[in-house]
């Protein structure tokens with residue numbers, strides 16, 4: 913799997929048509945297929961292109977980012 917630095921991951925923030933990637937526990941997921949993440953914004957609270965491990969564990973829902981395609985690891 914491809915390795916992403918935090919700087920590389922930041923390019924996949926869903927802006928200007930880029931894919932929407934989010935890192936969780938060292939794995940990078942592609943959430944571009946979710947209408948809930950369109951444009952890289954989630955509920956006006958979370959931005960894509962970042963490691964959201966801590967935030968995701970506090971999210972008020974049972975759905976999990978791990979259900980989305982893995983595209984790499986965060987190094």
Ligand code: HEM
Pocket residue numbers: 934936943945946947948954955957958964967968969970971972973974975976977
């Ligand atoms: C703490 C603030 C957050 C709020 C208020 C929030 C709210 C929501 C809501 C309302 C949904 C719709 C489904 C449901 O209610 O079960 C959802 C889905 C989802 N959320 Fe969050 N969320 C938050 C944080 C996060 C974080 C930090 C992540 C990190 C990756 C995340 C990942 C997802 C994913 C992957 C889905 C499923 C999208 C889909 O199936 O299309 N959420 N969220």
